[in-house]
Amino acid sequence: MRKTIICIDRDGTLIHDTRDHLFLGRNNDWKSKVKLLPFVVDGIKLMNAIPYSSIYMITNQPGVAINDYPLLTVDRAREVCRYVFDIIKSKGAVINDFFLCPHADFEYIKTKPNAAFNKNLVHENCGCLKPSLGMVFNALKTDGTMPENADLYVIGDRSSDVQTALNINGTGILIPFKNEPGEEEKLTKLENQADMHISSTLLEAAKFIHSRVKTSA
DSSP states (O other): EEEEEEEOSSSSSOOOGGGGGGTTTTTTGGGGGOOOOOHHHHHHHHTTSTTEEEEEEEEOOOOGGBBBOOOOOOOHHHHHHHHHHHHHHHHTTOOEEEEEEEEEEEHHHHTTTTOOBBBGGOTTTTTTTSSSHHHHHHHHHHHHGGGGEEEEEESSSSSSHHHHHTTTTOOEEEOOOOOTHHHHHHHHHHOOOTEEEOOSSHHHHHHHHHHHHHHHH
16 A cells, blocks of 8 residues: 655745744744645645545754743644644644754854854754654654655745755645745755645645556556
């Protein structure tokens, strides 16, 4: 039995990721800032209808490594993920589980020259920070599935999400949001990849996956 494993980014893909929403959890009023993006629930429901499919939320959360945000601990970051997870579930859509990476690499540190970082959470060769595959492997392990027995999709708003999929011979689906400076250049390098698709919403991404599954059935 071949499975369809879908990994979805959180910020900018499932929920809004603007300046007011950066580093969710750093303040005590963070719940008021969680807003689902349009068509997210409809998209997940359509994915839920795909036979033998599982959906996982995977998210880089390097803000946990910034000392300037003492409230944004690993536990708080997990609490935020659980809250998003539960909101989606309350609307009748199901995400099977979630995984987060709380680490920062040197490239990320360069983008925050005025921030102080927790050295224990700085890892240059982190195995779980997208586009590394640690969180995807966690999803596969949770599902009891091997990569060779699954059709893998990674959906997100960054080049790192697409690259994560390509790194495991899966399909990367980009849903453009308000990307960081330099993202357009990174994405240009990936545009000619056969296993990259661009969708305007999560529902459109779900329709693309659904059509592929029907075609291969």
